[in-house]
Amino acid sequence: MLRIILIFSLLILSLNAKVTVNQLKSEPRFALAIVNTHYNSKPLTNNANSGLAFKKFLLQHRFKTTYIQDATRSELVKKIRDFTNSIKKNSVVLIYYNGLAYQFRDKNYLVFSDTVIKSEYELPNKGLELSKIITKINQKNARISLLVLDNQKGTRYNSFKPSKSGLSKLKVPQKWALYLNARPNHINTKNDLSRDFITSYSKENISLQHGKNKLPYVLLPKSEPFYFIPPLSLSNLDEKAYQNALKTGSVVALQNFINTYPKSLYQARAKQKLQKLYQQQERLKQQALAKKKADALQEKKRRDQERVAALEQKRLDALSALKKKGIRVYEPEMVTIPSGSYLMGGDTADNRPIHKVTISKLKVGKYEVTNKEYNQYLKSINKVITPPQHFTDKDQPAINISWYAARNYAKWLRKYTGKHYRLPTEAEWEYFARAGEKGAYIWGDEVVEAVKYAWMKRSSGGFTHEFGLRRSNNWGLFDIFGNVSEWCEDSYKSGYFHVKSDGTAFSDDAVDEKVFRGGNWKSDVSQLTSAYRFHNVPDYYDTTTGFRLVLQE
Known part of the structure; x- marks a missing residue:
């Protein structure tokens, strides 16, 4: 029972302790404004104006103000004592200082007009320790105390230069609000704390929390509300603040409301709205990234198109x-x-083991490259080669072609057509030569059938013949066997233990020879099987060597 009574009593006390609008309007307010301007090292001419403006602000907001300008240390100690004695319990106290202040060994000291300091070691004796002023005033049990330190941005005093910048971190009591023109251990050469403070708190319904946003460094008590201009009502103040935050529609405004009114009925709505804003920001961020990526791709596409157009031109x-x-x-x-x-x-050992190969779709020359085609290339490089008698017809396959010459022709054709012509790989060649036939010969096992498909030793008469006079294979390719042997892209190595299954060319710089396939006008029937391999050095050529091209798309 006693416990219940005690809890109820504490509850009543807490309810009675709640600040009301009437209390905000009638509670006593005391201010001590200290302004120092006449320093021997460097007079601070603007301090007087800032101090007077701050004094006017205090008087306009019902503060009983003690204003001290350029007082000596002893005068100031007496003024502070008198001011402290005048403070009433549960009142509002504001301490304003505009002048030089320095730190030494983690303590902060105010410096006055009559003081000459040549070393920071003199600060404890010649300066006024700020923490002692705070301790004395705190003993008066004010409802809330505000400390505004507009120390002059680290200005040097005579030859004295502090070893640390700005003020050290201040430890103020629980019900104190602290305003500095820079965060601890830093100086601020841009902000005017006095002016910005007046601007921030000269509007109606602006609490300490609401007014801090544009000030450089602020620490506020958690539970003590204060308004320089009290609102008409505290009961709907959070609602107005919430509506204003919604109207602003920013993350900062909603977060500020959530921090300022932790017990408001609008907390859940504000957090929900804040979450939506975060999600919206993320969506916008992703959309911006996607647009940036799309723009980059579009720009790349445009540059590629320009490059292709330039190459085509x-x-x-x-x-x-x-x-x-x-x-x-x-x-x-x-x-x-x-x-x-x-x-x-x-x-045979040269073409074992038998292995599975997969070939992609491709286009293959219906005929071997002819004299008509190849002679145009020779003309373009100012080279004249006269084939032997019986090999000069324009529709006969080009002869005396080395592996290098075949590749150079493909390169020349690529340059002037813009298409990727090249030599076939060995695996591609055997694939389109067989044209689906699985036996040794594409014409079957009857050797006598060979002459119907190929110009060879027994049928050629000792020279090549015009294209297309013999039968094609199943895929419409002529002179695959006989007439001239056809160079492939691959380096030669006996057996197939080194090849891949995707039909790509085997290349090895350590190998001296290249592959050519299909037999020629000098070949016996035994050399016209689909698997038979010829090989020689890449600069080798004679009247039996030629080539056929493939087109890679």
């Missing part, structure tokens, strides 16, 4: 220059080969 100009010289660029007729997998290899 360069190609057309080069092609036009060729035409003026009477040079034509002939593109080979192409056959589209479907993608698929097959078993590559044969029954």
